[in-house]
Amino acid sequence: MGRRKKGQDIHGWVLLDKPLDVTSTQAVSKVRRIFDAKKAGHAGTLDPLATGLLPVALGEATKTVPIAQEGDKTYRFTIRWGVTTDTLDAEGEVTATSDIRPTRDEIEAILPDFIGEIDQVPPKFSAIKVKGERAYDLARDGVEVELDPRPVRIERLEIVDTLSADETAFEMDCGKGTYVRSLARDLAFELGTEGHISALRRTRVGGFEETSAISLDELADLAHKGRAFEGLAPVETALDDIPALAITEDEATQIRQGRAIVLLPRIAQELRALRRPRDISGKDGSRIAVAMCGEMAVALGEAQAGKFQPSRVFNHN
Numbered sequence: 001m002g003r004r005k006k007g008q009d010i011h012g013w014v015l016l017d018k019p020l021d022v023t024s025t026q027a028v029s030k031v032r033r034i035f036d037a038k039k040a041g042h043a044g045t046l047d048p049l050a051t052g053l054l055p056v057a058l059g060e061a062t063k064t065v066p067i068a069q070e071g072d073k074t075y076r077f078t079i080r081w082g083v084t085t086d087t088l089d090a091e092g093e094v095t096a097t098s099d100i101r102p103t104r105d106e107i108e109a110i111l112p113d114f115i116g117e118i119d120q121v122p123p124k125f126s127a128i129k130v131k132g133e134r135a136y137d138l139a140r141d142g143v144e145v146e147l148d149p150r151p152v153r154i155e156r157l158e159i160v161d162t163l164s165a166d167e168t169a170f171e172m173d174c175g176k177g178t179y180v181r182s183l184a185r186d187l188a189f190e191l192g193t194e195g196h197i198s199a200l201r202r203t204r205v206g207g208f209e210e211t212s213a214i215s216l217d218e219l220a221d222l223a224h225k226g227r228a229f230e231g232l233a234p235v236e237t238a239l240d241d242i243p244a245l246a247i248t249e250d251e252a253t254q255i256r257q258g259r260a261i262v263l264l265p266r267i268a269q270e271l272r273a274l275r276r277p278r279d280i281s282g283k284d285g286s287r288i289a290v291a292m293c294g295e296m297a298v299a300l301g302e303a304q305a306g307k308f309q310p311s312r313v314f315n316h317n
Contacts, residue, residue, distance in 0.1 A: 071207065072155065117154070121182060245292065260310070
């Protein structure tokens with residue numbers, strides 16, 4: 001018999017404002033300890049030198065992490081021109097310098113080349129696996145690694161401030177897998193100079209917004225006052241922008257048993273026609289939807305051929 005996990009059955013999302021110099025794993029551990037939760041995870045890693053929105057999932061909310069991770073992100077970041085580091089951020093060792101400082105007009109002239117679907121080579125200091133090893137582990141050991149370019153999508157990229165001749169601040173909306181550090185490297189290359197990220201903040205992950213974020217100190221203070229649950233958003237928060245299927249109590253019982261339910265022709269047609277901010281496809285062209293009984297999410301599943309087949313069933317009240 002396996003050892004039972006310590007902690008309580010806590011379910012929901014903490015929209016954490018991650019502080020500087022804390023890893024995402026450390027931040028998740030701190031949140032988990034505050035709630036004494038059995039299970040925790042997060043929707044998208046932030047580097048230690050990055051701050052901002054880190055959605056932390058507790059309990060049954062961890063089943064919605066893959067959905068949350070698919071959402072677009074918004075970043076505010078600053079590029080320092082004239083210096084490249086091995087990590088492509090302020091943490092690394094200087095590898096190259098340049099006296100060239102691009103003007104705002106020169107930067108804006110090349111930004112359209114980086115909007116849309118582009119190929120991007122990830123930083124060598126990244127969590128991508130190479131023959132079973134993390135790229136950052138290999139890089140720290142001095143092993144030269146060639147990472148293949150990957151397609152990424154950038155919806156919006158614009159200058160928000162020119163801080164000095166050395167630094168320019170940007171804001172970007174992008175899809176999953178986009179590396180801001182790689183973007184800094186590539187922008188600098190196109191401008192004939194060097195560059196790295198000197199500041200980075202994430203302000204949005206899918207439907208999660210920075211305005212709803214809470215700091216670790218604020219969360220700990222709430223916990224000290226016995227009000228930690230005020231910092232907890234419902235499991236359903238991550239599912240607000242995918243298609244929803246209203247079901248009955250009887251259908252909810254069937255789904256909780258892992259059984260598919262038959263959709264009325266009208267409901268199936270409406271679900272196919274429905275367009276939400278994110279329409280996520282499943283296998284065989286099916287559509288991912290969430291089955292809702294009242295205000296409660298019962299399961300994520302695939303709607304196809306007039307049926308809803310649950311794939312992740314929620315066990316929470």
